[in-house]
Amino acid sequence: MSWQAYVDTNLVATGKVQKAAILGQAGGVWASSPGYTLSAEEQKAVIAAFADPVTAQSQGLRLAGQKFFTLSANDRSIYLKKAADGAVIVKTKQAILVTEYAAPIQAPEATPIVEGLADYLISVGY
Template sequence: MSWQAYVDTNLVGSGKIARAAILGQQGGVWAVSAGYNLSTEEQSAILKAFSNPEGVQASGLRLAGKKFFTLQVDGEHIYLKQAANGAVIRKTKQAVLVGEYDAPTQAPEATPVVEGLGDYLVGVGY
């Protein structure tokens, strides 16, 4: 399956994720949903967040120009909130999955979608 198909089918296609991207840990966008533009600075901040959990906990992250507050962060997961919306970021061996969800979708609905794909990719070596 192509990286774009993972975004279109597994993430956005779930109906729970509104916008998504797959970033390479070495940089670059592997796939992205239509109209979802993460700036180079935002991509860099996402990748650095895993090695600086205290910093991202204190300052949050920007995704496609919107400021999100950090709810939880560890070495593999970042959970963000912005008003009634949110985002789930999952680090795998080689990639980082970014999935944004919009109300009325809630975190317990969106999180398993991103985490499930992340678990699968880790299982197949990505």
Template sequence: MSWQAYVDTNLLGTGKISKAAIVGLAGGVWASSPGYTLSADEQKTIVSAFNDPANTQAHGIRLAGQKFFTLSANDRSVYGKKGGDGCVLVKTKQAVLVAEYTAPIQAPEATPVVENLADYLIGVGY
């Protein structure tokens, strides 16, 4: 399966995720939803967010020009909120899954979609 198919089918296709991307830990966007552009600085911040969760917690995370308040951050996952919308970032062995959801979708609906895909990718070596 192509990386784009994971974004289109496993994330956007659930109806719970509105925008998504897969960012390689070594740099570069492997796949993204149409019109969802993460700047080079945003990509670096996304990858480094897991190295210093306390800093991510303190400063939030910026995705496609939108700043999200960080609800929680650890070495695997970052959860953010902006008004009624939110984001879920999950690190795998080689990439970070970046997903945004919009109200009325809530975190308990969107988070398992991203976490489960991350578990699958980790299980197959990615």
């Protein structure tokens, strides 16, 4: 399966994730939903947030030009909020899944989708 198919089929097609991108931990966008563009600075900040979750917690993150506040951050997952919308970012062995959901979808609906795909990718070496 292509990386784009993971974005389209496993994330966006669920109806629980509005926008998604898969980043390589070494940098670069492997796949993204149409029109969802993370700047080079935003990509670097997402990657750096896993090395320094305390800074991510205090400063939040920007995704596609939108500022999100950090609800929680650790070395695997970062959960963000912006008004009624939110984002779930999960690190695998080689990739980082960056997803956004929009109201009326809530975190408990989107989070298992993203975490489940991350678990699968980890299980197959990614």
